[in-house]
Amino acid sequence: MEVAKKEVEDLLKCEITDSQFEEALEYAKRKQKYIYEKDHRTVVMQHWYLVKLTEEYVISLTFSHFTMDLCSMLKDMEKEHSVKDQSTPSSTHIVAY
16 A cells, blocks of 8 residues: 555645655655664554654655755855945044043
8 A cells, every 4th residue: 555645744734745745755665665674573564654754754854944944044144244244334443532
């Protein structure tokens, strides 16, 4: 039985894009196979386990994208601040009274 996108969305309690689902499912299948090869526990090959692995990777992907967007926004803010600093005349001359 193949994992349905709806199963993962139900666990996440939100909708996800088709591309998020497909990427997460492919990763989850590879991880499931890897875990099984290491441990040979039959529970690893059960359907619900693959659904949980897929959910886990969607969360990881979302967090990664959020973090990258945040870093990009911060970098843009730093660039903007740097440009403003260069255009503002400043004097380093200290006058004693």
